[in-house]
Amino acid sequence: xxxxxxxxxxxxxxxxxxxxxxxxxxxxxxxxxxxxxxxxxxxxxxxxxxxxxxxxxxxxxxxxxxxxxxxxxxxxxxxxxxxxxxxxxxxxxxxxxxxxxxxxxxxxxxxxxxxxxxxxxxxxxxxxxxxxxxxxxxxxxxxxxxxxxxxxxxxxxxxxxxxxxxxxxxxxxxxxxxxxxxxxxxxxxxxxxxxxxxxxxxxxxxxxxxxxxxxxxxxxxxxxxxxxxxxxxxxxxxxxxxxxxxxxxxxxxxxxxxxxxxxxxxxxxxxxxxxxxxxxxxxxxxxxxxxxxxxxxxxxxxxxxxxxxxxxxxxxxxxxxxxxxxxxxxxxxxxxxxxxxxxxxxxxxxxxxxxxxxxxxxxxxxxxxxxxxxxxxxxxxxxxxxxxxxxxxxxxxxxxxxxxxxxxxxxxxxxxxxxxxxxxx
Numbered sequence: 354x355x356x357x358x359x360x361x362x363x364x365x366x367x368x369x370x371x372x373x374x375x376x377x378x379x380x381x382x383x384x385x386x387x388x389x390x391x392x393x394x395x396x397x398x399x400x401x402x403x404x405x406x407x408x409x410x411x412x413x414x415x416x417x418x419x420x421x422x423x424x425x426x427x428x429x430x431x432x433x434x435x436x437x438x439x440x441x442x443x444x445x446x447x448x449x450x451x452x453x454x455x456x457x458x459x460x461x462x463x464x465x466x467x468x469x470x471x472x473x474x475x476x477x478x479x480x481x482x483x484x485x486x487x488x489x490x491x492x493x494x495x496x497x498x499x500x501x502x503x504x505x506x507x508x509x510x511x512x513x514x515x516x517x518x519x520x521x522x523x524x525x526x527x528x529x530x531x532x533x534x535x536x537x538x539x540x541x542x543x544x545x546x547x548x549x550x551x552x553x554x555x556x557x558x559x560x561x562x563x564x565x566x567x568x569x570x571x572x573x574x575x576x577x578x579x580x581x582x583x584x585x586x587x588x589x590x591x592x593x594x595x596x597x598x599x600x601x602x603x604x605x606x607x608x609x610x611x612x613x614x615x616x617x618x619x620x621x622x623x624x625x626x627x628x629x630x631x632x633x634x635x636x637x638x639x640x641x642x643x644x645x646x647x648x649x650x651x652x653x654x655x656x657x658x659x660x661x662x663x664x665x666x667x668x669x670x671x672x673x674x675x676x677x678x679x680x681x682x683x684x685x686x687x688x689x690x691x692x693x694x695x696x697x698x699x700x701x702x703x704x705x706x707x708x709x710x711x712x713x714x715x716x717x718x719x720x721x722x723x724x725x726x727x728x729x730x731x732x733x734x735x736x737x738x739x740x741x742x743x744x745x746x747x748x749x750x751x752x753x754x755x756x757x758x759x760x761x762x763x764x765x766x767x768x769x770x771x772x773x774x775x776x777x778x
């Protein structure tokens with residue numbers, strides 16, 4: 354029996370990547386082909402693999418993602434591709450090459466003109482029913498998934514979410530992002546809401562399928578909704594914009610407060626039906642996996658392996674640990690910068706308000722003295738002004754304020770850098 358060897362980023366706790374592996378296994382199983390997950394850091398790799406899942410096609414020089422640049426008669430399945438990807442001559446020897454959006458296919462076609470556009474296999478993911486705790490059958494539920502990137506992009510995001518009048522289900526999705534604890538510690542209105550625990554990809558797929566509509570910050574959370582005909586709004590990421598722009602759903606990708614507020618209203622007031630688009634995607638995916646099955650069934654060579662690199666077990670453990678540590682550090686930096694920016698903005702607004710109060714009180718005091726008002730009233734006004742100035746001094750001498758004033762440009766550069774990374778990954 355032929356075996357489909359699946360190589361994807363199985364190191365990170367990335368729901369989308371894992372779900373792509375599950376979907377590929379389900380689809381190949383329909384052709385009688387069993388699957389095996391290949392460890393990206395194993396010492397030897399099969400001669401033929403289906404490679405896909407996440408943003409695998411990047412510029413050379415990444416200690417993890419260079420591993421996925423495997424020469425041979427492989428199949429590149431609906432890959433995520435960076436615009437800056439380079440040195441892709443090795444793809445010319447592949448049995449099949451595809452990317453998940455038109456923009457990404459255009460990058461691949463510089464090296465492989467016959468590269469195809471293939472939607473993400475998770476469109477056809479099958480999951481068993483997951484019983485969402487704290488909800489009633491038929492209850493109108495709005496799914497919420499937010500990460501630091503969303504707070505930076507959408508001004509006053511939390512009040513917008515809190516204003517939704519229906520029961521909210523907070524859904525941790527990008528577990529490597531620590532989104533469960535992040536959402537729990539934000540000042541969301543928890544009076545009519547459910548916070549889900551860390552779920553498996555199949556449980557998440559089922560949970561999102563039960564929502565009336567969702568507000569999310571992930572490509573695959575968006576695909577889970579779209580493929581199950583659940584209306585959605587997704588905070589902008591370049592890859593999400595690329596994917597849904599192909600489907601004429603650009604309005605569902607929001608970049609600012611006004612766009613999100615408009616989509617929240619539309620999701621509540623309008624009826625959306627993605628059925629025809631999903632059927633088109635399903636037809637392409639079905640045809641593509643039939644091609645994969647024919648390739649695998651027609652392979653006469655034994656499932657030999659080729660050496661990847663001579664790494665001792667200890668070395669592989671170290672590399673794996675370094676990769677996870679680097680990811681954690683990036684997530685922590687992302688969260689810290691977001692919180693610092695929010696606090697600096699809050700203090701700046703407070704300082705602005707106090708400045709207005711102080712100027713008003715000065716005007717009143719001047720007018721009272723000019724009118725020779727009683728001295729007790731003037732003294733009371735002056736005490737109020739002193740209190741206001743003290744509060745203003747306390748803010749403007751805080752380290753948050755100094756951060757906001759003296760580090761404004763560097764913070765903006767870091768925010769842009771982190772946002773760019775997040776939009777690509």
